[in-house]
Structure formats: C-alpha cells, structure tokens
Amino acid sequence: MIQLEHIHKSFRVARRSAGMKAALHSFLHREYTTIHALDDLSFTIGDGEIVGYIGPNGAGKSSTIKVMSGILTPDSGTCRINGRIPWRQRIEHVREIGVVFGQRSQLWWDVPVIDSFSLLQSIYSIPDTLYRQNLEELTQLLHLEELLRTPTRQLSLGQRMRCEIAAALLHSPKILFLDEPTIGLDAVSKLAVRSFIRELNQNKGTTVLLTTHDMQDIEALAQRILLIGRGRLLLDGSLQDLRRRFATGRILTLAYEGGALPQLPGIRVLTQEPGHARLALDTTCTSTADAIKSLSQQLSITDIAVEAPTAEEMVVALYKEYQI
C-alpha cells in the first residue's frame, strides 16, 4: 500500500542568462529561482495494482519516484509505503522495493551479468535457495540464458534492460518502480518487457508503478493512470475513464454505392470523393451505432471502418486541456 498525502518539494536552482557578462555577474551574485517540483501531491495505490504515471518532461515524475524510494526527503507531507516512511526507514524500506532507472544501471560494465547478480545477492543478503529460485524464474521469463555469461558492455539496449529488470527483482520486492522501462527499445523487446511485467503482476501480485512516454505501455499494462503536471496530480482514473472524457470523437471511413451523404447532427465531412468518404463523428451528439444506422438507411455501404483516437492522441488532448 502506497500512500502519499500533501507532498511538497521545491528546489532552488541557480539562474543565469547567457553571455560572459552574465557569467561574471553570477559568479559574484547568484540568483536563485524556486521550482515547485511537487506541489501538494496526494494519491494512494493499493497492493497488486499496475499504475501508469504519466506527464510531460519535468512534471515531477522522477521526484515522486525518488521520494517513494527514500532517496529524496520532501519538504512537507507524509508518505507511507507498507507502513514505513521511506526516507526515515530507508534500509528496511528498500529491501521491499525494486527500482529500475532507465539511465542508472546496477550492472557492472566489464564483468558478466551473472557476477553483478551474485553481488546483488550479497548486498541484499538474499538466502541461497531464494536467490537460485528467483534467478531461475527470471532467466526463464526474460530469456536471459544466453546473456548471463556476457559482460554488460556487450549487451544491446534491449538485452540490458531485461537484465536490469531481473536485477531489480532478485530480492523479491513487493513493489516495483519502473522509470521509462521501454525507452529506446525495439518492438520485440518492448513486447517482451510488457508481457513480463503483466505476468509478474498477475502471478506474484507485485505492485507496479511505471513512468513512461510510450502510451502503448499504458494501453498494454496500466489499469489506472495518474497524470501529473507541474508537480500537481491532475487526473486519476482508468484508461476507460480517459476514453470516455477525451475520446468522444470517431472517424468513420465509408465506401458506398449510390445515394447522397445525409446531413446528420454531430457528423462533419472530412473528405468526399464519389463512392468514398471520411466523416468525423461527435459521439456526444450521435452515438456510433445510430450514425451507422442512419447512414446505412440512405446509402448502400460496401465497407465501413471506425477509428477511435489512440491513447497517444488522448494524452495530447489531455496535456492541452491542462495546459502543461
């Protein structure tokens, strides 16, 4: 159980304009601006949930993860994770969480992956039997057999990410934080990572919080979405909720023989050629079913395709609405 209540965190950042004169000036007299990285942030995540944590760059996603993993102490507010305050009881807390930072590796560059794993076993004092069991399972699920004997520096990005995820799970954490787990991966690796996360969540009940810019990650994994912008929580809901609010438009592509396009409320013609048309439909006026019914009464339709906006387009609409 993850509970954050009224978390505030601000940073002081030195500011300086470009140019030599400004550089000299700032050498003598620094100007600081305060950035509110987290501004009254509250949310609760139950055990066994998969939550997608989204927001534009600089919205405060990483700061939140740092607070939740005990690296960063907030200015005010409370955070309890499985009953512990992360930054006060850091050592007990980190035994129960796994963290994958896309950029910050826990693997040693020059030695085979298995050596890094075995070092992690010692760092976390994982009992031998549990370690062997976890290693075997992770190796199988993430297809690491070939990779374990390879030095990290010779792995591809996708292979390395799979190893990073395995490394974060060797100590059987109850909660997994993933910071952009699919960034820069090819399509196959992305799918492998996603299906692994889903299985992990289903079989072990691991709570997963993932930040991502890839909406396909969210579509494939997250039952719930938290949207953050300028340090504030803007939206907390399921992907369906989001659809209901933002995906109110449909695009209908028609092929038909004869007849004239009828005028219907909520339908706008985008393109029209003889026997072929693209229509934009506003489902708050006319439902998709009604629109198709009326169209088929007046035209003899040979083919029809209905497109809903992608998650990607919804997020763009979302960011626009909240002006972030």
Next chain:
Amino acid sequence: MFKLYGKFFAIHLRSQMQYKTSFILTVLGQCLTSFGAFLSIYFLFARFHQVEGFVFQEVLLCHAVVLLSFSLAEIVFRGFDTFAGIISRGEFDRFLLEPRSPMFRTLCTRMEFSRLGRLAEAGIVMAYALSTGVVVWNWAKAGVLLLMIVCGTLLFAGLFTVYASFCFFSIQGLEFMNIFTDGGREFGQYPFTVYGRRILRFFTYIIPLACVQYYPLLYLLDRAPSPWYALIPLGALLFLVPSTLFWRLGVRHYKSSGS
C-alpha cells in the same frame, strides 16, 4: 560485511584485469612519476647534506611513509577520491536504493589497483632507506612504523571523505581540496618542521599529517624528547570524527536537495 567487501574486491579485480595492457602501463607510469619525487630529494641532497638536521636516508624514510600511506588510501578509498563523478553520474542514487550504509557502499564502489605502481615505488624507497641503517631496530620501532603507515592511510582516507562530502553541496570548485590531499603528499616528503613552526602547527592540529610523520619519525631516530611520541600517530585518527560528521551532514543535504 567483510564477506561483501571481499566480493566487491573480487569483482574489481576481474574488471580491471579485462584490460591487461592498460593496467600494466598505468602501473608502470605510476611507478615512474613518483620516482620523480625521489629524484628531487636525491638532487637536493647532492648539494646540501642536511635539511633541518635530517640526512638523506631519514628524509627518504619520511617520503616513503607518506607515499605508502597515500597510495594505500588511493587504492582502498578511491570511491571518496572520485566522488564528484559518482554524484554527477547519479550512482549515489543507486547506493541509496540498496540496504547498506552509503559510506560502506562508496568504499566498495572503487578500488584502484593501478596505484600499486606508486605503492611499489614507495616500498622500494623504504626498503632502501631502512637498509642503510638509519634506524636502530627493535620491535617497538617496527610497531611504530606500521602504526605510522596505517594511521597515515586512514588520515588520507579522512581527507578524501572531506573532499567527497563537499561534493554533496557543490561539484564545482573542489580543486582547492587537492592542496590537502596531493599537497599533503608532496609537502610530506620532508619532515614538517623544515617548513617552520606555523606550518608544523597547522599540520599538527588542523590536518594532523605531522602526527604520522614528523613526531613518530623522531621516535624512530631516537631523538624524541619523550617515548610517548611513539603513540602520536593515533592522534591523527581524531581527524576521522569531524570528517565522518561532515559526510553525514552531506548525505542529509543530498537527500533533501537531490542531484
């Protein structure tokens, strides 16, 4: 904890053995650069036969003790010495994600075996200085020499820790710390008394390098006014108290400000 340290040691050894040629060349280079310091002492004594009452072999002993301590500290406590990089690459965040003390974790994260070159040079110089018979040996003196090296190593470790702690506050402008680390090593080639009373006091009470060098050296050479001079190296360990406190302060600052 020792077992874990052993594992880190093994992984460092394996990593660094991956690049054998580079390793050997660095060791040789290290050995040769510190040989330069030896030569400068040699040429000085070719013209003057004594410096503040110390002869060539005595100064060499002093040089060897300080260099030995410094290179041991560099091998073992390299993580603190290169801490600016650890902070700026975000490695320290990872340390905080592991159920270990960040200080221990930093200790484990770097071990620089290529500094064995410098260590070897210091060892050779020391062997030479001792073979000339400047010190009349007994067991107590052997113990004092060991104490000088151990306490010296820990004192340099303390200096590296102070340097590392500054990195928590700012990664810029830390070069001034080199005055005390590299500077301490260079100054420490001669007994601190040759620089005058004020410098001696500074290196006794502020940065107690003289405690592992000048005072116990007098004991080794039978010139100490009191046999208690043999235990003065232990006083240098007091430096570890403020440096550890400073480190803790730094970690707290880091956790409240982020990188």
